[in-house]
Amino acid sequence: xxxxALDQKDKGPAVIEDPERLARFEARCAxxxxxxxxxxxxxxxxxxxxxQVSQHAHSEVIGMQPEGNWVTRAPSLKRKAVLLxxxxxxxxxxxYLYSAxxxxxxxxxxxxxxLLAGKAKYSSxxxxxxxxxxxxxxxxxxxxxxxxxNQIPLCRCSYGPYARAMIxxxxxxxxxxxxxxxxxxxxxxxxxxxxxxxxxALNRWWWPCLMMFGPPDAVSEHSSESMRWxxxxxxxxxxxxxxxxxxxxxxLFLGLTFPDPELxxxxxxxxxxxxxxxxxxxxxxxxxxxxxNRQRMRVRRQTEADGAWVREAAxxxxxxxxxxxxxxxxx
Amino acid sequence: MSEQSKxxxxxxxxxxxxxxxxxxxxxxxxxLHAIDDTMALHMARDVYTRRAEGVSIWVVRxxxxxxxxxxxKDMLFEPTASKIYRHPTFYEVPExxxxx
Ligand SMILES: [Fe+2]
Ligand SMILES: [Fe+2]
Numbered sequence: 001x002x003x004x005a006l007d008q009k010d011k012g013p014a015v016i017e018d019p020e021r022l023a024r025f026e027a028r029c030a031x032x033x034x035x036x037x038x039x040x041x042x043x044x045x046x047x048x049x050x051x052q053v054s055q056h057a058h059s060e061v062i063g064m065q066p067e068g069n070w071v072t073r074a075p076s077l078k079r080k081a082v083l084l085x086x087x088x089x090x091x092x093x094x095x096y097l098y099s100a101x102x103x104x105x106x107x108x109x110x111x112x113x114x115l116l117a118g119k120a121k122y123s124s125x126x127x128x129x130x131x132x133x134x135x136x137x138x139x140x141x142x143x144x145x146x147x148x149x150n151q152i153p154l155c156r157c158s159y160g161p162y163a164r165a166m167i168x169x170x171x172x173x174x175x176x177x178x179x180x181x182x183x184x185x186x187x188x189x190x191x192x193x194x195x196x197x198x199x200x201a202l203n204r205w206w207w208p209c210l211m212m213f214g215p216p217d218a219v220s221e222h223s224s225e226s227m228r229w230x231x232x233x234x235x236x237x238x239x240x241x242x243x244x245x246x247x248x249x250x251x252l253f254l255g256l257t258f259p260d261p262e263l264x265x266x267x268x269x270x271x272x273x274x275x276x277x278x279x280x281x282x283x284x285x286x287x288x289x290x291x292x293n294r295q296r297m298r299v300r301r302q303t304e305a306d307g308a309w310v311r312e313a314a315x316x317x318x319x320x321x322x323x324x325x326x327x328x329x330x331x
Numbered sequence: 332m333s334e335q336s337k338x339x340x341x342x343x344x345x346x347x348x349x350x351x352x353x354x355x356x357x358x359x360x361x362x363l364h365a366i367d368d369t370m371a372l373h374m375a376r377d378v379y380t381r382r383a384e385g386v387s388i389w390v391v392r393x394x395x396x397x398x399x400x401x402x403x404k405d406m407l408f409e410p411t412a413s414k415i416y417r418h419p420t421f422y423e424v425p426e427x428x429x430x431x
Contacts, residue, residue: 038401085381092378099362102344108364109341165361172382308339311366315340318366 140180
């Protein structure tokens with residue numbers, strides 16, 4: 001999902017680890033001990049985390065774009081203030097995660113550079129367009145809802161800085177989901193045209209949200225290592241099912257329908273069952289062929305370029321002040 | 332853009348500490364990059380206190396923190412495990428004496 005990275009194979013060179021240290025590390029993970037930045041860790045653990053945490057950070061930052069699209073067109077001052085707050089939170093999430101990632105020994109510049117160069121991925125969900133105001137409701141309710149499902153277990157991740165960042169983030173996500181659901185509820189109880197907007201948003205976001213959890217377990221490439229190392233605690237399918245079970249009743253409460261004729265409740269298992277997910281769409285979007293991939297990257301690169309003079313001005317100003325202070329001290 | 336960010340000088344890393352309310356100690360909450368102390372304080376306020384998380388902020392450049400080495404963990408902290416006589420529960424006080 002936000003960290004679809006776990007479904008990619010580690011492409012780095014294989015490292016032969018000291019068996020004694022490795023055994024001690026495995027024992028710590030098995031005992032649910034936290035690993036902190038300066039502790040010894042296997043190279044594969046470090047690389048997996050750098051990939052996952054940086055992609056998670058990129059997702060938070062790119063995720064501001066689809067919502068940013070509606071700030072100036074929010075229907076009321078209240079909605080606008082809420083939306084701005086939420087987007088600001090996402091920027092904060094990006095920062096917490098980039099910081100956690102840096103404790104693994106990569107620089108901020110390196111990870112941002114990997115995104116700008118198109119080498120790093122971010123969640124597939126943010127490559128879909130936001131076409132009407134109800135999309136702000138659907139994103140909060142469904143996208144942030146799916147993010148919460150994924151992020152709650154990450155609060156217990158073995159890597160301390162990542163787990164701590166996730167705890168902060170989860171506290172803030174709950175507001176995101178509830179404000180989204182409230183938008184949906186207001187529209188669903190509004191005029192027929194407003195209800196139709198809410199339905200349209202649900203129709204478009206439902207399947208992509210189910211894809212956020214990554215490919216089905218049967219074909220997922222994630223290694224058993226990430227489970228053993230307590231980086232990942234539930235499988236893609238398990239998390240997806242939890243999300244479906246939690247979300248379907250919420251959608252029915254809104255008086256909306258799901259874009260899935262096969263959706264049904266299985267009395268025996270007490271789970272909601274969906275029709276088949278179109279994984280070819282997921283692959284296309286991940287490969288860069290989603291509706292907005294190019295636009296998202298173009299805007300991200302442009303933002304980086306537009307901010308260059310501000311960062312430069314800050315550097316020059318800081319140097320000037322430091323020089324002045326040195327001069328005053330000398331007098 | 333990508334070319335520029337490669338040549339840009341990195342900004343120093345700061346650690347951020349927040350006092351949640353008067354009477355409590357400052358606690359480490361995270362880190363950020365800033366060009367100087369003033370900018371670090373502004374950014375810490377924007378990022379780490381959006382929901383009344385604190386009443387006071389400390390920022391300090393990460394490279395100014397001296398830290399113990401995890402390798403020395405046992406040497407530094409293990410000896411206290413055997414010094415149980417440093418805890419009040421080590422001592423028995425007859426019940427008749429009451430709470431002490
Ligand atoms: Fe977020
Ligand atoms: Fe969010």
